[in-house]
Amino acid sequence: MSTSTAESTDPATADTRTPAWQIVTLREITVKLRDKSFIVSTLITLALIIASIVVTGLLAERTTESSVAVVNNGRAQILVDAANQLAKEQEQKIILTVRPFDSGEVAAEALRAKSVDLVLMGTASGYDLTGLNDVPAEIEKLLSDAASTQALKLNAEKLGVTVASLEDGSAINTIFLEGSQERNSMALVMGLVFSMLFYMSALIFGMPIANSVVEEKQNRVVEILATAIPIRQLLAGKILGNMALAMGQLCLFVGIGLLALSLTPTEVPFLSLVFATSGWFLAFFMTGFLILAAVYAALGSMAARVEDLQQSTGPVIILLVAALFTGVYAKGSVLVIASYIPVISSVAMPIRLLASDVPLWEPIVSLLIAVAAAWAMVLLGERIYRRAIMQTGGALSWRKALKLED
Amino acid sequence: MLEVKNLTRRFGDRTVLHDVSFSVPVGGMTGFVGANGAGKTTTMRIIMGVLKAHAGEVFFNGSPITAESRARFGYMPEERGLYPKQQVLDQLQYLGQLHGMSRLDARAEALNLLDRFGIAERTKDKLESLSLGNQQRVQVAASLMHHPTALILDEPFSGLDPLAVDSMTKLLAERAATGVPILFSSHQLDLIDQLCDHLVVLAEGKIVAAGSADELRARATSTHVLITPPDAGWLREEPGVSVLDVAGPRAVIEFADEATGQSVLRSAIARGAVTEFAPQRPSLAAIYREVIR
Numbered sequence: 220m221s222t223s224t225a226e227s228t229d230p231a232t233a234d235t236r237t238p239a240w241q242i243v244t245l246r247e248i249t250v251k252l253r254d255k256s257f258i259v260s261t262l263i264t265l266a267l268i269i270a271s272i273v274v275t276g277l278l279a280e281r282t283t284e285s286s287v288a289v290v291n292n293g294r295a296q297i298l299v300d301a302a303n304q305l306a307k308e309q310e311q312k313i314i315l316t317v318r319p320f321d322s323g324e325v326a327a328e329a330l331r332a333k334s335v336d337l338v339l340m341g342t343a344s345g346y347d348l349t350g351l352n353d354v355p356a357e358i359e360k361l362l363s364d365a366a367s368t369q370a371l372k373l374n375a376e377k378l379g380v381t382v383a384s385l386e387d388g389s390a391i392n393t394i395f396l397e398g399s400q401e402r403n404s405m406a407l408v409m410g411l412v413f414s415m416l417f418y419m420s421a422l423i424f425g426m427p428i429a430n431s432v433v434e435e436k437q438n439r440v441v442e443i444l445a446t447a448i449p450i451r452q453l454l455a456g457k458i459l460g461n462m463a464l465a466m467g468q469l470c471l472f473v474g475i476g477l478l479a480l481s482l483t484p485t486e487v488p489f490l491s492l493v494f495a496t497s498g499w500f501l502a503f504f505m506t507g508f509l510i511l512a513a514v515y516a517a518l519g520s521m522a523a524r525v526e527d528l529q530q531s532t533g534p535v536i537i538l539l540v541a542a543l544f545t546g547v548y549a550k551g552s553v554l555v556i557a558s559y560i561p562v563i564s565s566v567a568m569p570i571r572l573l574a575s576d577v578p579l580w581e582p583i584v585s586l587l588i589a590v591a592a593a594w595a596m597v598l599l600g601e602r603i604y605r606r607a608i609m610q611t612g613g614a615l616s617w618r619k620a621l622k623l624e625d
Numbered sequence: 626m627l628e629v630k631n632l633t634r635r636f637g638d639r640t641v642l643h644d645v646s647f648s649v650p651v652g653g654m655t656g657f658v659g660a661n662g663a664g665k666t667t668t669m670r671i672i673m674g675v676l677k678a679h680a681g682e683v684f685f686n687g688s689p690i691t692a693e694s695r696a697r698f699g700y701m702p703e704e705r706g707l708y709p710k711q712q713v714l715d716q717l718q719y720l721g722q723l724h725g726m727s728r729l730d731a732r733a734e735a736l737n738l739l740d741r742f743g744i745a746e747r748t749k750d751k752l753e754s755l756s757l758g759n760q761q762r763v764q765v766a767a768s769l770m771h772h773p774t775a776l777i778l779d780e781p782f783s784g785l786d787p788l789a790v791d792s793m794t795k796l797l798a799e800r801a802a803t804g805v806p807i808l809f810s811s812h813q814l815d816l817i818d819q820l821c822d823h824l825v826v827l828a829e830g831k832i833v834a835a836g837s838a839d840e841l842r843a844r845a846t847s848t849h850v851l852i853t854p855p856d857a858g859w860l861r862e863e864p865g866v867s868v869l870d871v872a873g874p875r876a877v878i879e880f881a882d883e884a885t886g887q888s889v890l891r892s893a894i895a896r897g898a899v900t901e902f903a904p905q906r907p908s909l910a911a912i913y914r915e916v917i918r
Contacts, residue, residue: 439703443701444720446674446695
């Protein structure tokens with residue numbers, strides 16, 4: 220350091236003008252917002268989120284109506300009525316309509332002609348339920364439940380006992396030690412959503428950091444920029460710009476998704492839990508993204524050409540896929556450990572929060588670990604970036620990059 | 626004034642700059658010449674702080690250069706570099722803002738410069754859609770945006786047509802006249818001859834000549850042309866005269882000193898007619914070739 224004695228003097232903040240990092244941040248954002256493909260892909264994703272929520276809501280609301288051909292009128296007719304009654308009691312969206320037929324043959328023909336969906340016929344031992352090539356499982360279950368209830372009642376009357384006395388000791392009560400059936404399936408779905416969002420955003424906004432760093436290095440704009448502003452501010456602006464974009468897009472997706480969920484007519488269980496966890500997810504995402512951004516910036520500065528990145532960003536992608544798979548598959552103690560590993564914790568901790576009641580200190584400690592890791596990674600990334608960005612010649616390895624002199 | 630003192634730089638075991646010292650005075654343009662690989666770009670990168678020197682210092686207006694004073698310099702790197710996919714006006718404005726200009730000032734100055742370079746109608750185009758020559762003009766404009774206090778231009782004229790060279794040299798001369806020291810490297814020796822007030826010649830990482838154009842010309846061995854019909858052959862016999870070339874009445878000669886020149890002229894007139902006796906002003910190109918040899 221012999222040609223400069225005042226590297227620390229910061230020309231951009233020496234007076235009241237806009238700090239350089241803000242100008243860089245703003246440029247990163249405006250360039251991206253003017254990119255048509257970015258706007259279009261964001262809108263498409265938004266449309267997909269809304270559509271999937273609306274479609275799921277509609278499916279849940281839809282009532283399936285099936286027409287049942289009834290032969291041998293009396294018993295089958297009564298069973299269908301009982302099944303409809305049972306469906307109403309269980310809040311199942313199934314309605315069976317009765318079409319009386321005189322003989323099995325005529326009913327079978329109607330089934331083949333698809334003018335009826337099912338044929339129900341009383342037999343000596345019970346009932347025959349005939350479908351063309353499929354009998355919907357929920358209808359079969361409904362009818363058989365109704366039939367056994369009916370039979371139970373009739374047989375009990377014959378024996379002169381009550382139904383309750385016959386059923387005594389047969390009830391199975393399902394208990395979950397963690398969460399509940401509904402909560403676990405909600406956690407599974409939301410975990411998948413969080414994992415995908417993290418993976419997508421990290422790729423969509425992380426990779427451009429590496430690309431734009433190597434682009435500036437490759438065409439030497441960085442030499443002009445570095446003489447105009449401290450290189451640290453250039454890096455800060457780049458990372459902050461992309462992070463703001465990523466957070467903005469994520470907030471948009473999560474916000475619109477939650478809004479659509481709360482507007483659907485069906486009651487969504489655990490909506491407030493999902494809201495709270497989304498907040499945690501955004502905080503974890505921010506720290507995870509910061510780590511990735513620092514790594515991407517370092518990789519960009521070490522590359523000589525954009526093509527070099529394909530190879531060098533491989534391990535980052537593996538880390539992202541690991542986070543993705545943790546979200547989908549990890550269980551038990553693996554998930555607990557994963558929820559403390561920075562980057563992976565961005566997905567794993569929110570999933571734990573969704574699936575079970577985690578004491579408050581756990582996400583706080585995990586977040587602090589992630590923040591510390593992000594801080595360390597940003598310092599390391601900045602160190603490599605500052606030195607490697609001015610190198611001309613081939614791509615650098617991590618070892619070489621760390622050994623570079625200023 | 627920009628001064629470079631005792632710069633030394635190595636790349637691995639190879640020393641590319643040996644104790645390089647020269648100055649770039651205000652009020653004129655300083656040409657920086659040397660063969661490929663002589664160390665011109667390395668020197669310029671060190672001046673701009675892009676590269677560190679292993680020894681030596683750079684001074685600006687008498688004190689060691691700081692990042693703050695460098696930030697006010699205009700720099701055009703060897704490999705042209707701006708954002709290929711961004712609009713011309715937008716990126717000039719961005720660079721101006723990074724140099725501390727307000728948005729509006731930067732925009733106005735960018736339009737002004739693009740207009741002077743005759744590419745005002747291309748402001749909304751992406752840089753990559755411009756011809757190489759026009760991209761070069763944008764690059765020069767980028768270095769001039771913030772009214773720099775010094776200009777370091779690596780090969781600013783390469784790839785430009787004569788008209789573009791004219792408009793650019795006019796603009797640079799204007800800036801030089803306002804007291805901005807300008808250092809530019811070039812391979813075009815005729816251009817150097819025409820533009821430079823000062824010259825720095827670098828060969829294999831060492832300064833082989835540096836100074837004002839007049840000084841260098843004076844220092845260079847001066848030759849004279851003497852035309853004395855019918856035949857100039859007798860000059861070969863004159864003491865203190867070395868004859869470089871004789872063809873009939875025309876001779877190209879070198880004198881040991883000024884006095885010898887005057888006595889030769891007297892004897893030529895005594896022998897007959899003298900139709901021409903003129904010192905040959907060495908071109909900077911010739912000086913360059915001589916010192917490089």
